[in-house]
Amino acid sequence: MSIESSSCSWQEGLYDGEVYVSGEQPEIMGLIKLNSNENPFPPAPEVLQAIVEFDARALRFYPKGDGSPLRKTLADIYGFNDSNIFIGNGSDDVLALAFKACFGKNKPILFPDISYSFYPIWAKFFGIDFETVPLDESFRIVPEDYAKENGGVVIANPNAPTSIGEGREFIEEILKNNEDSVVIIDEAYAAFGGFSAGELVHEYDNLLVVRSFSKSRSLAGLRLGYAIGSDLLIKTLISVKDSFNSYPVDSITIAAGMAAIESEDYFRMSIAKIREVREKTAEQLKGLGFKVLPSSTNFIFITHERVEAKVLFNYLRMKNILVRYFDKPRIDNYLRITIGTSDEMETLLEETANFFQS
Amino acid sequence: MSIESSSCSWQEGLYDGEVYVSGEQPEIMGLIKLNSNENPFPPAPEVLQAIVEFDARALRFYPKGDGSPLRKTLADIYGFNDSNIFIGNGSDDVLALAFKACFGKNKPILFPDISYSFYPIWAKFFGIDFETVPLDESFRIVPEDYAKENGGVVIANPNAPTSIGEGREFIEEILKNNEDSVVIIDEAYAAFGGFSAGELVHEYDNLLVVRSFSKSRSLAGLRLGYAIGSDLLIKTLISVKDSFNSYPVDSITIAAGMAAIESEDYFRMSIAKIREVREKTAEQLKGLGFKVLPSSTNFIFITHERVEAKVLFNYLRMKNILVRYFDKPRIDNYLRITIGTSDEMETLLEETANFFQS
Known part of the structure; x- marks a missing residue:
């Protein structure tokens, strides 16, 4: 039953295609999870x-x-x-x-x-x-x-x-x-x-x-x-x-x-709130020197001339804030950040500001 | 938006394979549904x-x-x-x-x-x-x-x-x-x-x-x-x-x-009940002259020398009892009948007996 066993011919026909890699779903207490574009609000x-x-x-x-x-x-x-x-x-x-x-x-x-x-x-x-x-x-x-x-x-x-x-x-x-x-x-x-x-x-x-x-x-x-x-x-x-x-x-x-x-009212309300927090977060990140692409979604895509995205990603992860980094051509200096609650985005901004001071 | 519109070339690449046909799911009041091998008991x-x-x-x-x-x-x-x-x-x-x-x-x-x-x-x-x-x-x-x-x-x-x-x-x-x-x-x-x-x-x-x-x-x-x-x-x-x-x-x-x-106890109990009803139903159908294949499942597969399966299928459907008929080589004179509750199987047997008298 081990993968290491000697290769049999039944193994040769197995699928070996590329797979989709989704955002991590770690179970860490107090984690601010901004990596999978999940909605910060519960269902209606x-x-x-x-x-x-x-x-x-x-x-x-x-x-x-x-x-x-x-x-x-x-x-x-x-x-x-x-x-x-x-x-x-x-x-x-x-x-x-x-x-x-x-x-x-x-x-x-x-x-x-x-x-x-x-x-x-x-x-x-x-x-x-x-x-x-x-x-x-x-x-x-x-x-x-x-x-x-x-x-x-x-x-x-x-x-x-x-x-x-x-x-x-x-x-x-x-x-x-x-x-x-x-x-x-x-x-x-x-x-x-x-x-x-x-x-x-x-x-x-x-x-x-x-x-x-x-x-x-x-x-x-x-x-x-x-x-x-x-x-x-x-x-x-x-x-x-x-x-x-x-x-x-x-x-x-x-x-x-x-x-x-x-539940149309709840839907409109939660969307409006996410958009409001998105715009505020974008403004604040711009204040820290980030370029924030114009978003029509529940996430933002950001980059900074003087910061390696991957370094910031790792710093935030250490601070229990999970965002998404793609190690891919053209976008390997960007981070994708899901819009969470106001409080979550405040924490993100504080830690990002701390990053610049560290 | 109608299917009848003249053929465009985008239509030519569409999938046209064979599909699986599952048991009907009609919504008829009082229907005895013995066609999809569903369990007669609710979940635990x-x-x-x-x-x-x-x-x-x-x-x-x-x-x-x-x-x-x-x-x-x-x-x-x-x-x-x-x-x-x-x-x-x-x-x-x-x-x-x-x-x-x-x-x-x-x-x-x-x-x-x-x-x-x-x-x-x-x-x-x-x-x-x-x-x-x-x-x-x-x-x-x-x-x-x-x-x-x-x-x-x-x-x-x-x-x-x-x-x-x-x-x-x-x-x-x-x-x-x-x-x-x-x-x-x-x-x-x-x-x-x-x-x-x-x-x-x-x-x-x-x-x-x-x-x-x-x-x-x-x-x-x-x-x-x-x-x-x-x-x-x-x-x-x-x-x-x-x-x-x-x-x-x-x-x-x-x-x-x-x-x-x-919920292992409930599981064992409901399985035991279904097997008991299955054996009883099989015996009774044999009494009516049916051949009943030996079942290890929650359904039985039956045939009768003097009855066209499709005719019995239609008769039972008219009586609000839905079983499964397959119009396929070798099995087109058989019916697959899910084991329901004792009451449901009693009704099935009564109507099947009536069929022979009609």
């Missing part, structure tokens, strides 16, 4: 209520494979039919299935060189060719660069880890240049102030918009994401799901998701 | 308690990607290390990832012609060649038939929908004939009286045993399954998970799963 009171009231005896039954009745709730609230909504086990699951459903039998798919690091991993997992397109000098996506032949396009908007969001005109330019491909817009962070392309699904049959309950709805612990798209795209996504795992979403998660969607 | 009281006591405020955090601390609970209870346990979003998720992790780069994998109908679909999904091996006349798996070159073997034990379980000698024969392949034993139903190959993982590094919480633990509504295997197999499975979806299991499901594992 309505969600807590829905979980307590859920009839757990009914867990002996399988959930609805299509995520009903949440599917209808989402369709109603965003002005679509059920047939335009796909529900999955977090937006990672939805995106992975969408890669398989929609992307590039022969031509490479396109996505930015700096973006969600799961994109190249999914492409490799499913044997899909891809080509990364460089962001410009200021880490913006250049829409004209996506006006070439491809087997599909995936854009995170706002982009991560840059935090920069683009507007309707930008998305429409991508769409107009890609009538022969499926365009996936990954909106994991759109609720924090970005433009959402949901409404464009009415106009573009080849557009798939993917969203998550993890960040804006404080539900990372219940795996729930969804996609909005044309009947054909959603039908294809369902086929792919039914070729892999028919019931990916827990019944209790469907119930919690419905309550989350219906 | 300890599970209901764990859900009520779960601190839902913590749902703002991601779950542990490896399913901790349930991973350790399972390792402890079955006498393994954490590194021998993989946790997934139902055993379908575990099996799908295991196909990708372990199976056949060049040679076809083997499984019975009559078995879980997801196997060929996963193989096609991942582009894995396969060959089905016929069951014998009495629907038994013939172990010698798996003694040929292959890229992997997957056996459901007990098998579905036949309900027949095989013992240790059988499994060891398969393993001894397949030292160069990974052998997956799918034990979705083993808790209902079959032999479990878990202990053989200590002896065979190429054995992966996959189990589910859906049936025996009454938790189909929370998607939870696991695999037991050598360090290398589990490490590879984790790599595949981390190439697809890093956090597939909800935090609350991990908590519920731990409570389910710890």
Whole structure:
């Protein structure tokens, strides 16, 4: 049973692809965890209520494979039919299935060189060719660069880890240049102030918009994401799901998701608070000499001319503050910092100021 | 947005594979649902308690990607290390990832012609060649038939929908004939009286045993399954998970799963009850002239010389009793009937008796 045992031929066929590395989840008392873009606020009171009231005896039954009745709730609230909504086990699951459903039998798919690091991993997992397109000098996506032949396009908007969001005109330019491909817009962070392309699904049959309950709805612990798209795209996504795992979403998660969607006041309030703290934190960091990219998300992406990002990362970690450092070309002198509570961000700022004095 | 719109070239690259068709989940008042092998009893009281006591405020955090601390609970209870346990979003998720992790780069994998109908679909999904091996006349798996070159073997034990379980000698024969392949034993139903190959993982590094919480633990509504295997197999499975979806299991499901594992008395009691009702039902159906295959599961597989299975299926459905009919070669005159409560089975028997009188 040890890995070191002599190699047998059954070992030769094992998968050896690259994997996604997520933010650490250490269990340290008093840790300020600003590394996974989790929401600093708990889920809405309505969600807590829905979980307590859920009839757990009914867990002996399988959930609805299509995520009903949440599917209808989402369709109603965003002005679509059920047939335009796909529900999955977090937006990672939805995106992975969408890669398989929609992307590039022969031509490479396109996505930015700096973006969600799961994109190249999914492409490799499913044997899909891809080509990364460089962001410009200021880490913006250049829409004209996506006006070439491809087997599909995936854009995170706002982009991560840059935090920069683009507007309707930008998305429409991508769409107009890609009538022969499926365009996936990954909106994991759109609720924090970005433009959402949901409404464009009415106009573009080849557009798939993917969203998550993890960040804006404080539900990372219940795996729930969804996609909005044309009947054909959603039908294809369902086929792919039914070729892999028919019931990916827990019944209790469907119930919690419905309550989350219906608790609109709490949602708006918590988003507004995070944006307020974000802007204040950004100003204060600028005061310490940091360059802070304009954020439309619940995190900021920062760099400092006179500071090595990795050194600051290690210093903060020693002070029990966990942020995210990516050891990757172009962004290896940046830190990604999730927006926590006011108090957490105050502590971050104090320790960062101390760092300069040390 | 309509499927009927004229074909654009983006539509040409869409996935068009075969899908798994699960049992219907109709919402009909008073329906006796014996078509999905769900447990007639609710989850253990300890599970209901764990859900009520779960601190839902913590749902703002991601779950542990490896399913901790349930991973350790399972390792402890079955006498393994954490590194021998993989946790997934139902055993379908575990099996799908295991196909990708372990199976056949060049040679076809083997499984019975009559078995879980997801196997060929996963193989096609991942582009894995396969060959089905016929069951014998009495629907038994013939172990010698798996003694040929292959890229992997997957056996459901007990098998579905036949309900027949095989013992240790059988499994060891398969393993001894397949030292160069990974052998997956799918034990979705083993808790209902079959032999479990878990202990053989200590002896065979190429054995992966996959189990589910859906049936025996009454938790189909929370998607939870696991695999037991050598360090290398589990490490590879984790790599595949981390190439697809890093956090597939909800935090609350991990908590519920731990409570389910710890409520051993309830588990034994409900299994014993289901087996008792199963044997009684089988005897009564034999009294009506049915052939009932020897079951080690929570369902029975029956046929009758003078009755068309499909006709009886439709009759029972009209009487609000839903069982499972497979329109497939060799088994198209059989019905698969889940063991429900005593009352439900009494009603089934009454209506079946009425069928003969009508």
